[in-house]
Amino acid sequence: MSTQTATHSHNSSKQFLTVKDMSLTAMFAVLMAVCSWISIPTAVPFTLQTFAVFCAVSMLGGKRGFFAILVYMLLGAVGIPVFSGFKSGLGVLLGTTGGYLVGFLIIPLLCLLTEKLISENVIVQIITMIVGLALCYAFGTAWFIKVYTDTKGDMTIANALKFCVFPFVIWDLAKLALAVAMSAAVKKRVRI
Secondary structure, three states: OHHHHHHHHHHHHHHOOOHHHHHHHHHHHHHHHHHHHOEEOOOOOEEOHHHHHHHHHHHHHHHHHHHHHHHHHHHHHOOOOOEHHHEOOHHHHHOOOHHHHHHOOHHHHHHHHOHHHHHHOHHHHHHHHHHHHHHHHHHHHHHHHHHHHHHOOOOOHHHHHHHHOOOOHHHHHHHHHHHHHHHHHHHHHOOO
16 A cells, blocks of 8 residues: 555656756746846846746756746745846736746747757757747737836837847847756756
């Protein structure tokens, strides 16, 4: 009877998250917080947050990367100052730039869908994350336009892209490349 219970318990942990998974998820949620505090304030702040998101996804994979980002957002939502500029609260997530934060969840979800291909090819991983970033930009920009228009006045797509996307593209692609390279180096030395 106890063997069946142990087997059932072992199978249950395989189905969701192990203690190791939860520890890594928490560690990467903290990394995202620390990286978001390193920022240059602008309309949408320049931070290392996207670097931490890419690290979480490339090192942990889609499922654990998704939960790391979700935990990070939930910590901020309940009032822990994990967002850029040491901000927190639902107001940040529901504000003009909140769509970019929520949009981060698209990246691990896409990687989860292509995980079998990614494990065999780093190029597929990079392309998947670039597509995820583009979808994150699209979602965040639509959100920005909606919230800005509702609260402050008209906002065109061109202006939203000029303020919220174009200044960040090159930096985000550089952070993605650095995260993938670091991930590969870490994975050679540590079993994640």
